[in-house]
Amino acid sequence: MVKKKKRKKTGRAGGAAGFGAPGFDPGQLLAQVQKIQEEMLAAQEALKNEIVEVSVGGGVVTVRMTAAQEVVDIEIKPEVVDPDDVEILQDLLVAAFNEALSKARALTEERMAPFANLLEGSGLGGLLG
DSSP states (O other), X not given: OOOOOXXXXXXXXXXXXXXXXXXXXXXXXXXXXXXXXXXXXXXXXXXXXXXXXXXXXXXXEEEEEETTSOEEEEEEOGGGOOTTOHHHHHHHHXXXXXXXXXXXXXXXHHXXXXXXXXXXXXXXXXXXX
8 A cells, every 4th residue: 555645835826936935925026017017118109209211222212110110201202203114113112111110120129128038037928918
């Protein structure tokens, strides 16, 4: 007959790391989460004011866009407007928009990376949306 050993309770509620452990303060965790949320919202708001600028075709088409991916200005030099060759202008616009989007996304990723890094190490990844 094999005797079963009784397991000692670890003091952790539900087995989640740190929760229920001595010295664990749920209020402090909540305050940290709220602080991170506020900082993330502030960073996202600031991205609305960050402008990326892209020029293509030797500067004949320029697109300005916020890092929040809102186009704020398009500049087209008159010499690129040829009614007999609209396709060139269309291609330049597509290239400018795509490059501006790429720059805006890269800037957003750079500005938001500290929050992603913080969440990865905290176990809070799913709590902030």
